[in-house]
Amino acid sequence: MSKGCTSQIQEKVGSSSRSTRTGAPLKLPSPSWPIPELRFSPLGADITLVVLHQDRLTHCTLHPEEASLLRGNVATKRWNDFVLGRAAARLALIGAGVRNPSPVLQGSGREPVWPQKIVGSITHCGPWAIAAVANNESVEAVGIDLEDAQDVPHEEIAGMVCSDSEREWVFASGDNQLKLAMIFSAKEAIYKALYPLCKKFFDFHAVELTWFPQSNQFRGILLVDLGSKWPKGYRFKVGCQKRATFVFAHAIVTKRALVSEDAQGFSAT
Ligand SMILES: CC(C)(COP(=O)(O)OP(=O)(O)OC[C@H]1O[C@@H](n2cnc3c(N)ncnc32)[C@H](O)[C@@H]1OP(=O)(O)O)[C@@H](O)C(=O)NCCC(=O)NCCS
Numbered sequence: 001m002s003k004g005c006t007s008q009i010q011e012k013v014g015s016s017s018r019s020t021r022t023g024a025p026l027k028l029p030s031p032s033w034p035i036p037e038l039r040f041s042p043l044g045a046d047i048t049l050v051v052l053h054q055d056r057l058t059h060c061t062l063h064p065e066e067a068s069l070l071r072g073n074v075a076t077k078r079w080n081d082f083v084l085g086r087a088a089a090r091l092a093l094i095g096a097g098v099r100n101p102s103p104v105l106q107g108s109g110r111e112p113v114w115p116q117k118i119v120g121s122i123t124h125c126g127p128w129a130i131a132a133v134a135n136n137e138s139v140e141a142v143g144i145d146l147e148d149a150q151d152v153p154h155e156e157i158a159g160m161v162c163s164d165s166e167r168e169w170v171f172a173s174g175d176n177q178l179k180l181a182m183i184f185s186a187k188e189a190i191y192k193a194l195y196p197l198c199k200k201f202f203d204f205h206a207v208e209l210t211w212f213p214q215s216n217q218f219r220g221i222l223l224v225d226l227g228s229k230w231p232k233g234y235r236f237k238v239g240c241q242k243r244a245t246f247v248f249a250h251a252i253v254t255k256r257a258l259v260s261e262d263a264q265g266f267s268a269t
Pocket residue numbers: 081082085109110111112121122123124125144145146187188190191192193195196202203204205206207
């Protein structure tokens with residue numbers, strides 16, 4: 001994979017048992033089993049995207065420093081998600097041109113800490129893990145999130161996640177659960193993009209979204225102040241793609257946006 005190109009690796013082999021290996025280099029067989037189950041459109045010329053299925057777990061390893069982030073008696077599901085997410089991250093880093101990537105550690109807000117000059121994001125859902133990375137020369141932050149719409153309990157979370165206008169959109173016609181999953185996923189992607197920049201927790205009511213189906217994007221507005229670069233009223237876009245029952249949201253903060261007079265620059269195309 002060449003530097004700067006958008007790529008996806010989707011493969012399926014082996015078993016889904018707990019992976020316990022640490023330290024050895026990540027060795028995945030050549031990607032000769034592309035599984036078209038979960039393929040996403042390119043996020044942008046500078047973003048490297050890697051999608052891994054848990055059936056690849058037996059090929060995945062952790063750096064010892066990464067393994068030490070999982071202290072105590074961690075549930076098998078969490079262990080496997082973490083291993084697969086870190087494997088996806090390492091493959092994405094290699095795809096973005098990083099040689100022998102250093103471990104992806106964790107910041108105080110549990111955000112992944114990437115090698116110098118790289119930004120990125122990780123998500124896990126069901127049997128899948130996805131990592132997206134970019135060079136920080138063109139991209140300031142990336143946030144991605146994958147949700148299975150079937151698992152979103154829409155009645156219960158709508159109040160916690162949605163503003164009045166978002167609830168109107170979610171419950172206006174059919175596909176209520178899908179639309180709620182889209183809002184939920186988009187807001188988590190926004191959080192993952194902005195938290196590493198502002199280092200502030202903000203909840204689901206900090207943002208209001210409006211769906212634009214022609215471009216598969218939400219337009220959003222910040223309803224709280226997250227600092228001078230991200231003031232209340234800041235406008236942005238978040239992409240959202242649907243595959244099978246899954247919803248994949250992606251928020252990309254470009255450098256261009258910061259120098260543009262167009263306040264809509266927090267872009268996901
Ligand atoms: C942090 C959070 C977004 C994670 O989302 P999730 O759906 O639970 O889980 P996912 O599998 O999609 O993502 C987990 C990954 O997110 C990343 N992550 C965790 N905290 C993060 C943070 N503060 N900033 C950026 N990325 C973070 C990690 O890489 C984590 O995986 P890892 O622990 O294996 O490294 C979610 O748990 C949360 O706290 N949400 C509340 C805040 C929020 O969403 N506000 C909405 C603002 S509009």
